[in-house]
Amino acid sequence: xxxxxxxPQALSIQEGENATMNCSYKTSINxxxxxxxxxxxxxxxxxxxxxxxxxxxxxxxxVTLDTSKKSSSxxxxxxxxxxxxxxxxxxxxxxxxxxxxGTGTRLQVFP
Amino acid sequence: xxxxxxxxxxxxxxxxxxxxxxxxxxxxxxxVYWYRQLPEEGLKFMVYLQKENIIDESGMPKERFSAEFPKxxxxxxRIQQVVRGDSAAYFCASSPRQTGGxxxxxxxxxxxxxxxx
Numbered sequence: 001x002x003x004x005x006x007x008p009q010a011l012s013i014q015e016g017e018n019a020t021m022n023c024s025y026k027t028s029i030n031x032x033x034x035x036x037x038x039x040x041x042x043x044x045x046x047x048x049x050x051x052x053x054x055x056x057x058x059x060x061x062x063v064t065l066d067t068s069k070k071s072s073s074x075x076x077x078x079x080x081x082x083x084x085x086x087x088x089x090x091x092x093x094x095x096x097x098x099x100x101x102g103t104g105t106r107l108q109v110f111p
Numbered sequence: 112x113x114x115x116x117x118x119x120x121x122x123x124x125x126x127x128x129x130x131x132x133x134x135x136x137x138x139x140x141x142x143v144y145w146y147r148q149l150p151e152e153g154l155k156f157m158v159y160l161q162k163e164n165i166i167d168e169s170g171m172p173k174e175r176f177s178a179e180f181p182k183x184x185x186x187x188x189r190i191q192q193v194v195r196g197d198s199a200a201y202f203c204a205s206s207p208r209q210t211g212g213x214x215x216x217x218x219x220x221x222x223x224x225x226x227x228x
Contacts, residue, residue, distance in 0.1 A: 103153045
């Protein structure tokens with residue numbers, strides 16, 4: 001079954017606003033990763049957070065992980081039109097090397 | 112250092128034909144993963160290979176689909192007797208070593224978009 005479920009499915013905001021996307025998963029994980037996909041393109045890795053970490057920052061990105069609630073959030077601050085894309089969480093499970101992807105959040109940032 | 116290369120980028124096949132998708136991992140990467148993405152959905156794992164070995168094929172359909180990663184050359188995902196339901200984007204990713212246990216990043220190619228008429 002799908003490991004990651006993302007919320008919301010779609011999000012529209014104005015440039016300069018913050019965008020928050022959430023991801024929930026079902027089983028124990030080793031790490032959780034966020035990827036970005038522009039329409040019709042491949043995936044770009046954004047950030048990886050390990051199961052023993054609670055928060056991580058990379059530029060305008062902030063990721064949190066709550067293993068007790070089996071959830072993660074991705075915050076994009078001061079959004080730009082160029083941030084328009086689909087964002088996927090992917091979980092790395094223990095004892096396996098495959099990634100389990102969520103359904104994605106489609107973010108649209110209006111100039 | 113070139114990224115993960117996939118070809119063709121677009122492939123059109125008629126029902127019953129064969130589709131061969133190629134993936135060249137990043138230089139120095141010996142682990143290859145194939146994922147399938149249906150329209151408006153996330154990626155679904157298909158198969159994980161190391162050179163000359165299939166490590167995990169739990170996401171591969173039992174029939175018509177096969178994958179290989181020979182000692183020399185790219186990894187190949189082969190779909191025999193394609194049906195319309197095979198229409199999707201197929202992504203390849205590579206990593207230098209195991210990821211799940213160590214939390215390494217997988218680097219994705221641009222994908223091959225297969226359309227079955």
